[in-house]
Amino acid sequence: MCGPVRCEQVADDLAGVADGSALLDPRRRRHVEQCLRCQADLVHYRRILRAMRVMRTEILEPAPGLLAEVLANLEEAGERQAIRLILSGRRVAYLSGIAAATAAGAAGALVVATRHRRAS
């Protein structure tokens, strides 16, 4: 049932082995230990992954002006947000006023209706 392991059966896992996210079963591990091609691929993956980790510390210098642009946009967005807050605050106060007036009107009408019923 278990023929010899071929490189293609291992190839898909080598990158995972290189970053520690995959483990090889003993048969495939033995294959890699004896196969120069798979060992070379594994080394290459390790080098690539190591180089990419180092790239994390490399910071590209943005063209001058980007920071100023971002800050200007944010200021504008901040102002818009503040205006929206003020408007929504006013809207809430306006709607609350209408609701209070409606409730008062309804209560008044109820009182008048009750008195009218008692009087009759």
Place this chain on the structure above:
Amino acid sequence: MLRLVDRARSGDQAAFEALVRATYADTYTLAYRLTGDEEDARDVVQETYLRAFRGLKRFRGDAQFSTWLYRITANCASTHLGRRARHRHDELVDDAPLADERREIDPEDRAENVALRDRLRLAIDELPPRLRAVVVLRDIYDLPHGAIAQELGISETAAKVRLHRARRRLREELYPSRDPDADDGADAEDVRSRAV
């Protein structure tokens, strides 16, 4: 940084601006790596900080602020590239100045590693954007598969498959297949001392 984030979350705009100053070059770097184009990267940075500004109250603080920002950047870049709906990796000129903060003591190692990273940068630029995004976010920025999948709008399985394909393409590009008996001996030597 944490204090700035707290102040910014409570509405202190100056604190948010300080956060932008502290992170914008890093954000630009990621945006450039994801888009492969300076103009696109600038647009993505603008959009990223606007979204961050609007969504800061939703930032729960259970992840690092930088990680949260990376996720927004990834999402913005994905949207931006989707909108453009065309590849921009035809321009391979990498003339943006680099500040390499890593110390490499052995000059020979340093030269070799610098050369490898230069080739790797070009190889990453040549990847299709959907593969490039996954490998950049996972292998350079160390974002988990789940976060990558969520920000790119794909399944976690798809993210893993793309990562696998991207890594294989990079290896094939940087180390084209050779006769193992002829010249891979030195590389194989390198691995013999390590556990497989």
